Amino acid sequence: MAKYRTERLDPGAYAEWDAFVAAQPDGSFFHTTGWLLRFADRADITAAYDAKGAILGGAALVRTSKFGVSGYHIPPYTPLFGPVIARSGKNRAASALLGNINAAAAVLDALPRGNHYDFTFPLDGEISLLPYLWKGYTAELRYSTLIQGTEGDYWNAMVRRKRFELTSARRGIEDGTLVVDRDGPLEDLFPLSGEVSRLKGFRFNPRLCRAVFPAHERGARWTLHLVRDRSGRCLAGSVLYFDGRRGYALLNGVAADRRTSISDALILTMDGMIRECLSRGLPFDFEGSILKGVAEFFIMLGGAPYPQVRLQKSPSLRYFLMRTGRRWREERRG
Secondary structure, eight states: OOOOEEEEEOGGGHHHHHHHHHTSTTOOGGGSHHHHTTTSSOOEEEEEEOTTSOEEEEEEEOOEEETTEEEBOOOTTOSOBSOEEOOOOOSSHHHHHHHHHHHHHHHHHHOOOOSOEEEEEEOOTTOOOHHHHHTTOEEEEEEEEEEOSOHHHHHHHSOHHHHHHHHHHHHHHHTTSEEEESSSOGGGGHHHHHHHHHHHTOOOOHHHHHHHSOGGGBTTTEEEEEEEETTOOEEEEEEEEEOSSOEEEEEEEEOGGGOSTTOHHHHHHHHHHHHHHHHTTOOEEETTTTSHHHHHHHHHTTOEEEEEEEEEEOOSHHHHHHHHHHHHHHHHHO
């Protein structure tokens, strides 16, 4: 394996890392300190350099605790987390792939110690999983759903049943029984998101949401889509977040009496986010839509599933056994 110099970057070099991420096809705002410092006081950044001093790859991680185990867990509302490796400029495909593999291996070898590592990114042909597998990471295939193109493409790709449901829901706006609200306060979504969180078995944290979606970024980085009834009660809502390459539905909520596959409030919320993304020239990504009902819903809206990989490694025996138990329960349910 080629030898690369690796370094841990101090806070004074955060800008260098963020500039590197912004220049990479596989980089996202979610990989930068601008996002990660919303979850911790500092980021642990490991970078690998070539002989000329240029960054070839690295990883910006934040140490958090989950189930009492401190490590590099994927932070909440973060669809991409883990190393970013520059794509090789070599002409020969084999040489380019080996260069990427070697750079990723150097970064993984130099990561700070942790009791758990958890990364996620799209399964792209330019990204090799070999260095992760060699280091003992477990790879789990997941899917998200992408909707892209024009608004006309979106409408034409939708199955007939969903077109009918959406047309019917839009009549509710025309007759005043439903109201689309793009200007309401973020806090109006919290009760609905709290209900969904309890159903999924995790704790909803309003204070964290305010830090992750600060008011000064509204409009530029994120927008809010709410649907209310004529009395003003919030029925459904979502936060749409932009990383410069895509729009992601990151925080969602639906009232208990509207939590069905044919919810007029839900389909209006999703339609509003999708059309806003497409109007900005960005794909819409319903991050993590692997659950059967959710995946089917977005496929019927014209979405195309695309693969992602989740890579985990648990030096902590306790956390490894927890992961194993969760996997066993999922297999039993299946």
